[in-house]
Amino acid sequence: MRRIRIGVATAAVFAVTLMTACGSGDEPDDVSDAGDAGSSGDSGNGTDDGEAGGEPVTISVSNLPPSTESATREAFLARVEEFEEANPDITVEPKEYEWDVTTFAAQLAGGTLPTTFEFPFTDGKALIERGQLADITAEVEDLPYAAEFNPSVLDVAQDEAGNIYAVPSAAYGMGLHYNRALFEEAGLDPDQPPTSWDEVREYADAIAEETGQAGFAQMTQNNTGGWILTTLTYALGGRMEEGVGEDVTATLDNDGARRALGLLQSMRWEDDSMGDNFLYDWGTINQAFAAGQVGMYIGGSDVYNSLVTENGIDPDDYGLTVLPLEGDDAGVLGGGTIVGVRPDASEAERAAAVKWIDFYYMSKLTDEESAVADAEALAANDAPIGTPTLPVFDEEQLAKSDAWVADYVNVPLEQMMPFKENILSQPLVPEPPVKAQDLYAELDSVVQAVLTEEDADIDRLLTTANDNVSALLSR
Amino acid sequence: MSATIRWVRHGGLSTLLLLLPLLLAFGYFGWYPIGRAVVMSFQETNLVTEPVWVGLDNFRSVLADPLFWTSVRNTAYFTVLALLFGYPIPLVLAVLMSEVRRYKGLFSALAYLPVVVPPVVAVLLWRVFYDASSSGVFNTILGWFGLGPFPWIQDASSAMPSLVLQATWSNAGATVIIYLAALTSVRTELYDAAEVDGAGVWGKIWNVTLPQLRGILLITLILQVIATFQIFTEPYLMTGGGPNNATTTVLLQIYDYAFRFGDYGAATALSLLLALFLAVMSAVYFRLTRSWSTT
Structure with missing residues (x-):
């Protein structure tokens, strides 16, 4: 009998414990990773500071640098304190959250996604389509520089009706990265990078021949294959989608795409200049490039930052130039970072979030003091400063903000001049407006087929891919 | 005395209380998500705003996806x-x-060792081994015998067999241990009797070992089929479904729907179809093999 009573008691304890554990999900978000940032949180109670005098509001913000990067982390936390002093109604909880497309929706649903978060241009349209971003048109339009955004950059954060869902904070153009050491080894002049696709092919062949490494490599996985093929297609005058709004149609089987795939096919099967690995994505191709296994590849002009911090590239080996543009309507695909707000944020949270975006992200572009402070913090951490970017506003503003931080530049800018000097004269073309990620996924397999099957029929592959994407668009 | 009191007196309540933690744990972490998945397969949701009921639309779009039959074929392959x-x-x-x-213990340990290696580590390690250049690990070894270099996972026709090779290496050890345990239960006098009847090694295996292991063999067969139908880690980490969708499996397709494209409706619809298929297949299998089982 005694044993039964103990059993019942144990069971009851278990049950209660479990229910308590399950119930804890309703508690407010744990912000344990906020470090000591909450120290000024008390000031959130004060309301009488010349501000609008609204209710106290708390927002969480992303991309707090990890403790291993102490200088940038401290600089970030100092900015948080500064912001809270200027806005006593707002408490900011910094989080180390960094964008990850695979966990985004779960974190959004689970309540662990910060109120504001950075993400890449390429995911902008999909998030807007799925209703996973707050409409912040009114708040953004109140900003003094709202009318001055570069329209083709702001486009990535807008829906068809022109409503704004995020703020672009950095922009880049796609470029051709090359390994200067491999160029020299192959007898090529690293200060004279290729200026036509025929030259790219020629150089790739020479590198493969002389060094045994891949002369040219191409991303092919996790939608990056389609992303880079689209870049190459734009550079050859093609477009993957035409029309606007409801009338958008898939045009994957265009001449530019055919030429782009033809070029890859020739390099792969006639010249054998693309190495042995055809399953690269963004991370693995960067690794291979930094390790000296790749002569040239196409990627965003900001990749150098990641090559330094994550892959330990030797700066002397790095070179960057613009993509050769050939064909009547040729252009360069743009990319960058945008900052958005959770779709379930309250009106007060949205307003506070946009204030934070303005204060933390945009002031670096518009205010000398903020730009210098940011550069100082980055320099103290040996983080790269000066990688070429594209104007979020206009060229004049970009030249001005470049000049503010000129003394802090620590990247081999000379080796990036072929890009920096020419990129602003290249027409910027946005990504395909509808279902870009699905389109890229479809093209991944097209690129993989061309690179792994010697007798791949480019016309047939493009026709099939076009049919599939057309079916998706008509749904 | 009412039936309830009798039930309590006979230990019904304490049994229920003892069962409660289990029921709660399974309910919350197992059955509730399954129930939610079934509901979600009929909805369009972004996990934040109110979901929209779409009837069978998710199932229709999954079945109309050109990759559906490719992934089914690949999974079956x-x-x-x-x-x-x-x-x-x-x-x-x-x-x-x-x-x-x-050294029986040593051999058992060696056979089981690959199971101890975390699957992600094992797959990433094999990806290095499968380097398609002539300086890759496997290609170098085969090169000593004048073979290769082979493209391994870089070619649509050899990618899937390469995944199978890795998966077999990874998982065989666990099954070996199960068989070894089962073999100890085979009565030795049966071998003696077979020997008296003039059976050789093959005769003993065919006439004694296999019939004695019949029950366990039938179970491991269906377990393996169910597990291999849910193959995910290997194609996800090794090939990402490539080249040209040659290794896109049903589970990888489910993952892509959910986490690459944010289409939770399609992901749960395809999950449900897979679960139903496996359930029906298992039921048919057990019915067909009922008479063969030793138990």
Whole structure:
């Protein structure tokens, strides 16, 4: 009998414990990773500071640098304190959250996604389509520089009706990265990078021949294959989608795409200049490039930052130039970072979030003091400063903000001049407006087929891919 | 005395209380998500705003997806290859090892070692081994014998067999241990009797070992089929479904729907179809093999 009573008691304890554990999900978000940032949180109670005098509001913000990067982390936390002093109604909880497309929706649903978060241009349209971003048109339009955004950059954060869902904070153009050491080894002049696709092919062949490494490599996985093929297609005058709004149609089987795939096919099967690995994505191709296994590849002009911090590239080996543009309507695909707000944020949270975006992200572009402070913090951490970017506003503003931080530049800018000097004269073309990620996924397999099957029929592959994407668009 | 009191007196309540933690744990972490998944398969949701009921639209779009039959074919291909290679190998190893008189523990440990290696580590390691250049690990070894270099996972026709090879290496050890345990239960007098009847080694295996292991063999077969139908880690980490969708499996397709494209409706609809298929297949299998089982 005694044993039964103990059993019942144990069971009851278990049950209660479990229910308590399950119930804890309703508690407010744990912000344990906020470090000591909450120290000024008390000031959130004060309301009488010349501000609008609204209710106290708390927002969480992303991309707090990890403790291993102490200088940038401290600089970030100092900015948080500064912001809270200027806005006593707002408490900011910094989080180390960094964008990850695979966990985004779960974190959004689970309540662990910060109120504001950075993400890449390429995911902008999909998030807007799925209703996973707050409409912040009114708040953004109140900003003094709202009318001055570069329209083709702001486009990535807008829906068809022109409503704004995020703020672009950095922009880049796609470029051709090359390994200067491999160029020299192959007898090529690293200060004279290729200026036509025929030259790219020629150089790739020479590198493969002389060094045994891949002369040219191409991303092919996790939608990056389609992303880079689209870049190459734009550079050859093609477009993957035409029309606007409801009338958008898939045009994957265009001449530019055919030429782009033809070029890859020739390099792969006639010249054998693309190495042995055809399953690269963004991370693995960067690794291979930094390790000296790749002569040239196409990627965003900001990749150098990641090559330094994550892959330990030797700066002397790095070179960057613009993509050769050939064909009547040729252009360069743009990319960058945008900052958005959770779709379930309250009106007060949205307003506070946009204030934070303005204060933390945009002031670096518009205010000398903020730009210098940011550069100082980055320099103290040996983080790269000066990688070429594209104007979020206009060229004049970009030249001005470049000049503010000129003394802090620590990247081999000379080796990036072929890009920096020419990129602003290249027409910027946005990504395909509808279902870009699905389109890229479809093209991944097209690129993989061309690179792994010697007798791949480019016309047939493009026709099939076009049919599939057309079916998706008509749904 | 009412029935309820009698039920309590006879220990019904304490039984229920003892069962409660289990029910809660399974309910919350197992059955509730399954129930939610079934509901979500009929909805369009972004996990934040109110979901919209779309009837059978998710099922229709999943079945109309050009990759659906590709992934089904690939999954079936993987399952067949894994059965051909992965099913007999552990049995052969177990029978051989049970015959070994010395160092049995060492052999068991060696056979089980790959299971101890975390799957992600193992797959990433094999990706390095499968380097398609002539300086890759496997290609270098084969080069000593004048073979290769082979493209391994970089070619649509050899990618799937390469995944099967890795998966078999990874998982065979666990099945070997099960067979070894089962082999100890085979009564030795049966072998003696077979020997008296003039049976050789093969005769003993065919007439004694296999019939005695029949029950466990039937179970491991269906477990392996169910597990291989859910193959995910290997294609996800090794090939990402490539080249040209040659290794896109049903589970990888489910993952892509949910986490690459944010289409949770399609992901849960395809999950449900897979679960239903496996349930029906298992039921038919057990019905067909009922008379063969030893139990």
